[in-house]
Amino acid sequence: MISNRKLGHLEQVMEKVNSHAKTWNIVTISRIKGPLSAEIIRQALDIIQLRHTRLNSRIIYSKNGLRFQTEGTTKIPLRVVKHFHDQQWQEVVREEMNQEIDSSKCLLRAVLVNIQSDSHVNYLIITGHHAVGDGLSSIRLQSEILTYCEKIVAGDLNNSVVSLLPLPSIEELLPPETKGLKGKIVSTLFFLQVAFKKLFYPPETLNFEKYAPISKRRCDIVHRQLDQKVTQQLIHRCRQEKTTVNSALCAAMMFAVASKIKKGNRKKIRMNCLTAIDLRKRLETKINEHHMAVLVSSIMGSYTIKTNTSFWELAREVKQTIETSIQRGDIFKTILVSRHMINFCLAYPKQLAATVLLSNIGKVNIPNNYGEFELEEISFTSSQSLYAGMLTSHTATFRGKMLLNFVFSEPSISRDKMEELVNNCMLYILHVCQFKVEQNLTSV
Structure with missing residues (x-):
């Protein structure tokens, strides 16, 4: 075709x-x-x-x-x-x-x-x-x-292959209010709002251990897993605390970074979290689950973490921020201004995009048995060497076990520092799963 x-x-x-x-x-x-x-x-x-x-x-x-x-x-x-x-x-x-x-x-x-x-x-x-x-x-x-x-x-393969009809670009699938003159006005105002926050309320980040131009950066990975027992504990605790696993993971990542950059007697740290959002269930056009396409957007949330901020308090705030942003249609506006954001990152390579980034696809609903073949584990990651100085995780849950791939850009972050950050992040998750105590920056 x-x-x-x-x-x-x-x-x-x-x-x-x-x-x-x-x-x-x-x-x-x-x-x-x-x-x-x-x-x-x-x-x-x-x-x-x-x-x-x-x-x-x-x-x-x-x-x-x-x-x-x-x-x-x-x-x-x-x-x-x-x-x-x-x-x-x-x-x-x-x-x-x-x-x-x-x-x-x-x-x-x-x-x-x-x-x-x-x-x-x-x-x-x-x-x-x-x-x-x-x-x-x-x-x-x-x-x-x-x-x-x-x-x-x-030997059960038919000779004929039925090709899927290709999808149009994602912009054509967006709601009517994102198109035409109205769409341009909405996207321009949204971009100015994002730029204003970035300029006047910049988040704190891991910064650069060592700066390198974009062409000299490399991407590396730290892989971690939560076994079935701990994964189920996390899911259960999130339900008890009236939040989501996605929001709890965001909180753990921000706590891990905050504990690393916290100095002296500082009482608060301003951070932001970039969270990937699947658009399939939010588009008017029904998408076949087998279609290969980029149907994902993101939401940027800003947070102030104090020394007495509890883990679950932050997780609930993340959940509320995401829900509010989706209701405002920010996931569609982000698509419209994506090229401007990337152009900014390419033009100003010393600027850091966010404090943390999470892409969590949740429970993977695919079979694990394929005749003589058994799918034991499956996970994904994205090669984001562009995003320096940021803690990034790509997460999936398969057969009751959570698999987390933390990626980072070298040399802005060394492998030793990233492994320390990842260990701290996993420690926060384990603590809130296993103990019925409130966690804050001074607890771990």
Whole structure:
């Protein structure tokens, strides 16, 4: 199917970051048990490339701007890596996060990691251009690939592949009030409001341990997990405290940063938190859950943390801020001004975007059994070397277990400092799960 079109504004932003800031791609990691081979994966990748028009596209520069074009697109690249130890998958993820996608050829690539110490354990690592996918659609794509792997092994694969109709740009799916002259006025006022807060009420951040221009920055990852018991404790405590897991994670991240930057007898710290929001349930047009697309926005909340601010007090404030912002339609306005925000980050690389950033897709509703293959773990991350001096987490819950991928930009933050921050963040989570006491900055 040929479906060429001009990139929407948000898609253009993703390509601009990919080309100017090395990468801003979505990396999905699956731990799979079973006799998975490169031959099986190769066939599955060929099928999903036919099924998804955007995965069978490349990005070209034309006189009318950036365009998706299907003609001339290469096959999805696949490479095989053999590692002895289980945890060496993280080395591959680091490589993938720091290697830009050649969007003039293809918008997705895959790595199959065979673990030599256990011949039935494999990792499938998919890196996708952020213009054609977000965390949720990339997770579902992994499930789709494994479904085809199951059919290939069972000999139950039909010759015909039904292609999904491609989606328009996200701007076309937004509510009517975001379009035309009214949309321009609304987005301009919103951008001025954001700029005013940034200029006159700047948040405190981790700052730079060492400054490097954008082209010299690298992205790294620290992986952590909460087992089923602790994950359920966290969910239960959030219900008791009348808040959400998402808001509790934001609070833990801000507390971890606040405890790091707090000096002397200071009584308050001003911070902000950038939270990713899924738009699928908030658009008038119903979106097929299998569609590959970037259907995510974000909300920026500002908070003042005092030494006696309780953990759950902050979590409830985050929840309220997100709910209010959604009701105001800020998630749609953010899409409209995204290119201005990214242009600012690229033009002023010493400015820090936020204190913390959380992208939490919550419970992953995909199967774990695919015939001879068992999906044991699945998580995702985004290669955000552009965002220096910020604590960032990409979180998913699968089979009752929460998997957290903390990413950071080097050398603005060293690995030692990030591991200390992550450990503090996890410690706050464990404390509020296991003890019925209020946590504040002086408690941990």
